[in-house]
Amino acid sequence: MVLAAIALVLVLSVVGLTRLTSASGLQQIFVSGSDNYLRYEAMQKMFPSRQSDAIVVVSDDALMSPERLEALRDLQFELSFVDGVENVVSLFSVRRASADGQSFPPLIPDEIPTGAAFDDLVAELVSHPLARNHVISADGKTALFTVGLNQELVDGPGLHEAVGEIRSVATAALGAQGLAPLLTGAPVMRAEIDTISERDRIVLNVGGILVGTLVCLFYFQRLLLAAVSALAPTAAIVFTYGVIGWLGIPITVVLVIVAPLVIIVAFTNAMHLLFGIISEAWHDTSAERIGHAVRRVGPACLMTTLTTAIAFSALTLTDSEVIETFGAVAALGAIAAFFAVVTIVPAVASLSMRLAPFRPPRRGASADEAVMARVCAAMDRAGARHSVLTVAIGIVLFLAFAIAQTTLDPSYRLSDNVPRTSETRETLAHLDSAVGGSQQFRVLAHWTPGDGVAEDSLVAALRDAETRLSDVPTVASVLSLATLAGWLEIEAPDRPRDLAAMSDALPDPVRARFVDRETGHALIAVMIPELPTDQTRRLAGTIESTLSELESDWPGLSFELTGMLALTATETSRIIRDLQISLLVAVTLIIGLIGLIFRGVRPAILSTLPNLFPIAASGAWLALSGGTINLAEAIAMTIAFGMAVDDTIHMLYRFRHEQVRGWSNDDALARTVAAIGPVLVLTTVALVAGLAVMFLSPLPMNHDFAQLTIVILAAALAGDLILLPALIRVFGRWLAPPRARARQAT
16 A cells, blocks of 8 residues: 555656756856845846847957957857847957047958058057957957847757757858867856756666765665665655656755765665664564564654755845745655655565565675774773863864854855866956956946936047046956947047937947947946955955045946846855754754753753864864865855754664663663764765765856865764764763663662
């Protein structure tokens, strides 16, 4: 009956898998209800940013020759016919103005000149204020083609094919001239991440289950037991993703991490339950003995599942829709893993007993198990001799690690979303060196629509803003309506310079990029190289100070810093602060739950240090390895804490069990370490092995998440096998239940 119900649920889950969709916009993690995001969203509606622009970069020391310029023009022409391309901006978009400012013919003529005339054309091109470091580098060695894509295409399933076609067209157009195009930009990154995420969903799921099965096979030395342990994680993954499909939740690059988490949570619970079944069925393999094992081990597994689910759920306290969804789905996966383990493992074990004799492995048959037992026993004996010293060292290390953690700076960079060897990442670095900046701050100048005084002074104010912002260190270039006005002053000196005249003179697409008279907004684009988050944040502060000075000098105008770069600079710190608060909430709730489970404040107090120790250790690790913390690492702290506390619960649960049976504190602790120590080592190895699968993903976020989680789990194992026993020995009498304390007193 149980197996039939499980089969029905799995069938419905498989149907849900067919409804899965994906969403991998690079800004998704910053979507929230914060004021910063709402301002960014409003700006996007007025002046759509480059989130839908692919950039084709062509670079060569001898790029400027008549033949190669013709090839570049062919590229411009061919790109405009790619499906989904709305516009292409390049050096062929640059115009010169007639003397009266009434017409704007192309700067590059239909017939490209040769000789000295060509040299004059190149010199004019690289010095043009709208071209220099915008569509061509100052040295003429790098050309940029900004390919505007339809937003529906960017958000739809055809993005990968469109990017591939752009690459093919560029390669074909330039190949004869020996030029190799490079692609970058948000859509190109998104297509790359989508491809990697689809691959990761398969690799991480299959790899995680395979690694967990091999660990179980190594320990239990029975193929049947290893196969039984693999069924629960598989069912939990199918159920979790099936629910995601039915609810219509798109798979983001963050949600991909849920799979290995659910797998390792399910495997650890399955291993604990199988270990209990083996112990119970040593001489009697009846279904009753298996039921007894479930009743004995199941409560501890339930407790650990609750603590893990609480930690995962705490992520929903952040004001980020992606992280909130991740926390809710991960908590659902942890609960699904528990029910999969307590239903599938006993049912399949019972069924297998009826089909074939069950011969559990002999104790001590595994040399590695014996080694683990001896190591745990040796650690316990050493701890018994130096308990007070161990506690003192643990407290000192914790304080030192905690202080180191307070020095961490939040970190987020656009290029960290793609592999470190990615073409898009290398191209961004090339743009930083070639044109001075690949990243863009956006400044909105605002005035009351219809305010004639403000409109009359707008161009002059924007020119002043350009001058002041250009003087800010690390700013590569500034582009606004004032840039166009300055160009017209040279090209058409008799043309009026007021806003109305500028609006009438400029073509609609150009005007729409820089000014919206109906809402009273003008855009200033500030280009900078990609910088670490702390430097970007300081630069943003400098720019905002400059904007405040401008507001004082130009009454009727206000200036606001916005754009994706400004959003990430401010929101990264806020989201990481939210994640740290969620971690604090998770710690408080879980420590409180431990006190509730063991019916006393004292067990909760004693469990606090061993569980905070790995969190502090992870902060010290980050401080030593760079001094920054990114979003993946901040999420890992909460997630890993939820898994690490499981070992503490198993230790305390077994220790309380031995105390109730009448053993003294020292004997109960020795028996606990002997029985649970090897299992904790093995489950930690299984967790680490499962997380190590994430290193197969080329995404840096997955690497950072796995690495820090492994550090936390290793520190947690040390805390539970060294620090917790020492605390129990020093304050162990606190943990004794009333009956045990009465017996010890007599």
